[in-house]
Amino acid sequence: xxxxxxxxxxxxxxxxxxxxxxxxxxxxxxxxxxxxxxxxxxxxxxxxxxxxxxxxxxxxxxxxxxxxxxxxxxxxxxxxxxxxxxxxxxxxxxxxxxxxxxxxxxxxxxxxxxxxxxxxxxxxxxxxxxxxxxxxxxxxxxxxxxxxxxxxxxxxxxxxxxxxxxxxxxxxxxxxxxxxxxxxxxxxxxxxxxxxxxxxxxxxxxxxxxxxxxxxxxxxxxxxxxxxxxxxxxxxxxxxxxxxxxxxxxxxxxxxxxxxxxxxxxxxxxxxxxxxxxxxxxxxxxxxxxxxxxxxxxxxxxxxxxxxxxxxxxxxxxxxxxxxxxxxxxxxxxxxxxxxxxxxxxxxxxxxxxxxxxxxxxxxxxxxxxxxxxxxxx
Amino acid sequence: xxxxxxxxxxxxxxxxxxxxxxxxxxxxxxxxxxxxxxxxxxxxxxxxxxxxxxxxxxxxxxxxxxxxxxxxxxxxxxxxxxxxxxxxxxxxxxxxxxxxxxxxxxxxxxxxxxxxxxxxxxxxxxxxxxxxxxxxxxxxxxxxxxxxxxxxxxxxxxxxxxxxxxxxxxxxxxxxxxxxxxxxxxxxxxxxxxxxxxxxxxxxxxxxxxxxxxxxxxxxxxxxxxxxxxxxxxxxxxxxxxxxxxxxxxxxxxxxxxxxxxxxxxxxxxxxxxxxxxx
Numbered sequence: 001x002x003x004x005x006x007x008x009x010x011x012x013x014x015x016x017x018x019x020x021x022x023x024x025x026x027x028x029x030x031x032x033x034x035x036x037x038x039x040x041x042x043x044x045x046x047x048x049x050x051x052x053x054x055x056x057x058x059x060x061x062x063x064x065x066x067x068x069x070x071x072x073x074x075x076x077x078x079x080x081x082x083x084x085x086x087x088x089x090x091x092x093x094x095x096x097x098x099x100x101x102x103x104x105x106x107x108x109x110x111x112x113x114x115x116x117x118x119x120x121x122x123x124x125x126x127x128x129x130x131x132x133x134x135x136x137x138x139x140x141x142x143x144x145x146x147x148x149x150x151x152x153x154x155x156x157x158x159x160x161x162x163x164x165x166x167x168x169x170x171x172x173x174x175x176x177x178x179x180x181x182x183x184x185x186x187x188x189x190x191x192x193x194x195x196x197x198x199x200x201x202x203x204x205x206x207x208x209x210x211x212x213x214x215x216x217x218x219x220x221x222x223x224x225x226x227x228x229x230x231x232x233x234x235x236x237x238x239x240x241x242x243x244x245x246x247x248x249x250x251x252x253x254x255x256x257x258x259x260x261x262x263x264x265x266x267x268x269x270x271x272x273x274x275x276x277x278x279x280x281x282x283x284x285x286x287x288x289x290x291x292x293x294x295x296x297x298x299x300x301x302x303x304x305x306x307x308x309x310x311x312x313x314x315x316x317x318x319x320x321x322x323x324x325x326x327x328x329x330x331x332x333x334x335x336x337x338x339x340x341x342x343x344x345x346x347x348x349x350x351x352x353x354x355x356x357x358x359x360x361x362x363x364x365x366x367x368x369x370x371x372x373x374x375x376x377x378x
Numbered sequence: 379x380x381x382x383x384x385x386x387x388x389x390x391x392x393x394x395x396x397x398x399x400x401x402x403x404x405x406x407x408x409x410x411x412x413x414x415x416x417x418x419x420x421x422x423x424x425x426x427x428x429x430x431x432x433x434x435x436x437x438x439x440x441x442x443x444x445x446x447x448x449x450x451x452x453x454x455x456x457x458x459x460x461x462x463x464x465x466x467x468x469x470x471x472x473x474x475x476x477x478x479x480x481x482x483x484x485x486x487x488x489x490x491x492x493x494x495x496x497x498x499x500x501x502x503x504x505x506x507x508x509x510x511x512x513x514x515x516x517x518x519x520x521x522x523x524x525x526x527x528x529x530x531x532x533x534x535x536x537x538x539x540x541x542x543x544x545x546x547x548x549x550x551x552x553x554x555x556x557x558x559x560x561x562x563x564x565x566x567x568x569x570x571x572x573x574x575x576x577x578x579x580x581x582x583x584x585x586x587x588x589x590x591x592x593x594x595x596x597x598x599x600x601x602x603x604x605x606x607x608x609x610x611x612x613x614x615x616x617x618x619x620x621x622x623x624x625x626x627x628x629x630x631x632x633x634x635x636x637x638x639x640x641x642x643x644x645x646x647x648x649x650x651x652x653x654x655x656x657x
Contacts, residue, residue, distance in 0.1 A: 058476040
């Protein structure tokens with residue numbers, strides 16, 4: 001179940017936190033993209049839309065886009081307007097570049113074509129970052145600093161996870177220069193100042209390009225779930241930068257729920273998601289001792305995943321809000337951990353799923369979900 | 379009610395033929411609707427004497443909700459009802475979607491039910507270039523299709539493509555091929571070429587429209603030849619063609635030609651061209 005290129009471009013672009021995204025799409029695409037972003041931050045309405053209707057499809061959407069650009073520039077106090085042309089204008093061939101060049105606005109304008117049918121959500125994310133790379137400025141290197149690449153502003157737990165990862169790295173003597181894509185335009189511009197790019201699941205093309213053009217090396221890492229996963233994450237980065245820090249973690253909270261964890265040992269579970277899924281499966285299998293029956297990525301055959309889960313002994317499902325139906329059908333609990341999560345809010349930025357504290361929060365969420373769903377012996 | 383479409387390569391003479399057929403049929407006191415499905419929107423000019431506002435013009439200026447049938451349906455020569463679908467400016471938007479939108483709007487306005495025509499004729503842009511221009515085939519708006527062609531290879535190629543379109547929608551609608559209309563105004567004017575094409579497609583040539591100076595003369599005056607020169611031979615040709623189409627019951631599902639078969643026809647045309655050069 002993949003949102004397609006448009007969603008990927010939207011997620012990457014809306015991660016520039018003081019930019020405004022102008023979706024050149026019909027209303028449905030705009031609503032879909034927006035709703036996943038606003039469930040956990042209802043004030044984050046930094047996006048506009050041309051709201052293409054039949055009139056724009058037949059006569060072309062260029063006039064609507066021009067008007068929307070002018071109005072968005074008037075309405076928002078923003079340094080950057082990011083125009084994303086989705087499926088409909090790509091099919092009818094709107095000349096977006098000509099429209100963008102025809103207006104003089106206060107905000108800088110950048111546009112990208114991201115027709116959903118032309119690639120996956122990850123393709124859209126990767127290509128959008130390459131396009132956004134044009135905003136970067138030459139910057140003096142800040143020793144011992146990294147960019148984190150792969151985030152989106154609508155990732156579940158993103159605020160808490162970024163905060164936790166930043167603190168973990170800071171404890172290891174590593175400063176986070178820019179979080180891509182969850183940063184201000186200014187932070188994005190100065191991304192070349194980092195000593196190392198750390199790619200978490202997506203954004204590899206940007207890292208490749210920065211390596212080629214700026215000589216900035218990169219490291220591809222799994223998302224830091226669990227104690228081992230986090231220790232490995234911090235170790236690898238500090239080793240690469242030569243800070244030589246040995247992270248320490250506290251297992252005291254886990255001791256307090258040892259009996260529950262013992263009871264859950266060997267629990268058959270299934271996991272589906274974006275690039276977070278593999279790291280989550282590793283945590284569940286390697287640290288909690290769960291038996292991961294089915295592990296899949298969003299871009300895999302969803303119906304095959306559904307069938308495999310149905311034919312397995314799965315008693316807990318890990319995924320997104322999209323898995324609610326399967327969980328309900330199988331009468332098993334669903335633990336939401338990755339995009340899109342639109343039926344839970346996530347507003348507390350001190351309860352991460354990533355990092356050492358994240359391992360505690362995640363374990364707590366799992367035990368609580370199982371207990372409240374009908375007891376440990378279900 | 380008799381409903382048919384006229385298709386053919388751009389500039390082949392569809393609008394001339396449709397407007398003259400409509401004018402000819404109206405002489406018998408029949409109620410006729412002609413609908414131009416071409417962004418060029420000039421098919422009805424010879425029936426009305428001027429360009430008329432198109433369905434999509436009104437959609438753009440008034441909006442779908444405020445449009446009335448009288449905004450888009452105009453009476454022309456002999457009471458022929460004229461409608462133009464219209465389209466976007468060249469180079470923008472989607473003309474194919476425009477045809478779909480225009481037909482939907484006419485349906486919503488109940489135009490065909492209110493007028494209760496004896497005959498509806500659709501004049502559709504050049505080729506079945508996209509789904510929009512296949513709309514009359516897809517939704518069963520017409521009973522059958524008539525394809526206008528000359529002896530030119532590209533016109534024959536387009537005619538064959540239209541047949542592919544008819545065949546594609548065969549399972550979803552009852553639209554069939556009614557026949558070929560031969561327009562003899564190309565460099566090579568050899569009816570046997572088009573008869574050969576019709577034969578291979580499994581259909582027949584329903585009428586032949588010869589070159590006539592009266593046609594451009596009438597069109598310069600924004601008239602059909604039925605109106606401009608009613609007693610002329612060419613006017614009778616259109617009358618005969620109109621009768622042949624209306625009475626035609628010989629409808630087929632065409633068997634489109636392969637590239638090799640099209641090449642064989644092209645070779646025949648080349649021989650004729652050489653003969654013409656030598657003479």
